[in-house]
Amino acid sequence: MQNVIKAMVGLAALAFLLAVAGSLNLFSLMGLPPETLSRACTNLALLGIGFSLVFKES
Numbered sequence: 001m002q003n004v005i006k007a008m009v010g011l012a013a014l015a016f017l018l019a020v021a022g023s024l025n026l027f028s029l030m031g032l033p034p035e036t037l038s039r040a041c042t043n044l045a046l047l048g049i050g051f052s053l054v055f056k057e058s
Helices: 002-023 034-054
Strands: none
Touching: 002 034
């Protein structure tokens, strides 16, 4: 489960970087506004935090 949590945090970081690059008008990712990627970043980070709390290893 720890690998899933690390993957979620990694994807959250990637979505955040894409949102920053999109807001600076560096590129357009399939016509999605940067707010969509920012929301995805927040949701993935919160899911990772929640999973890490629920499936905490002793």
